[in-house]
Amino acid sequence: MWSSEKSIILSKLSVLFFMGLLLAAVVMAPWLTRWFVDFSQAGLKVEEAVYFMGTIYVGAVPAAYLLYSLLKLLARIETGQVFTAENVELLRRISWSCFAGAGVALISLFYYYPWFFMAVAAAFMGLIVRVVKNVVAQAVELKNEADYTV
Amino acid sequence: MPIIVNLDVMMAKRKISSGELAEKIGISPANLSILKTGKAKAIRFSTMEKICKALDCQPGDILEYKPDQE
Incomplete structure (x- = not known):
């Protein structure tokens, strides 16, 4: 039978899977970028692989922080701490990590225009998380009020 | 908060302990x-009613409004 506990475990496993993907992307960045430049139809030069590596390495920092914050958030939800100020802070950090990723993708536009789509996607995700953060912040206030109603 | 709760004053006047009052009005000591x-x-309102009944007093004896000093 499907339950909320199992759902959280699935979410945690998904986050761990993405952490593995990120680690693999960072470790294999030199080969990945070389392969991409060699097979790309965009007429990229071999020297431009360095720029792609730079984007991957710099972008990996907010991505890793985002995944770490997600894991922390899921651990807190698992222990029943849902509507807390700490979770609002974690959502805020996740949102800013998305915007940081969007920033990295925007800067990378100077050598490869399709990064624009990545920037828009990351910024949009950051916006959604920000709205969720605002909702949770209101829920925390309501919960506090309910907890302190005698 | 400009609303002051004078419950402890009223409890002292009626010589009733916290545990006893909590039990009488049916709320937890916490x-x-x-x-x-x-x-x-x-x-x-239901809690206030029980407190007033247990302490034989009016809501105004429990709650007091004191404006914040600017």
Whole structure:
């Protein structure tokens, strides 16, 4: 039978899977970028692989922080701490990590225009998380009020 | 908060302990403590009614409005 506990475990496993993907992307960045430049139809030069590596390495920092914050958030939800100020802070950090990723993708536009789509996607995700953060912040206030109603 | 809870004053006047009052009005001692220490954000009419009944007093004896000093 499907339950909320199992759902959280699935979410945690998904986050761990993405952490593995990120680690693999960072470790294999030199080969990945070389392969991409060699097979790309965009007429990229071999020297431009360095720029792609730079984007991957710099972008990996907010991505890793985002995944770490997600894991922390899921651990807190698992222990029943849902509507807390700490979770609002974690959502805020996740949102800013998305915007940081969007920033990295925007800067990378100077050598490869399709990064624009990545920037828009990351910024949009950051916006959604920000709205969720605002909702949770209101829920925390309501919960506090309910907890302190005698 | 400009609303002052004078529950402890009223309890002293009626010579009733926190545990006894909590039991009489049917709330937990922890919730009564929240009310006594002024941490409460709201009080239900039903709770107020039980307190007034147990302490034989009026809501105004328990709650007091004191404007904040600017």
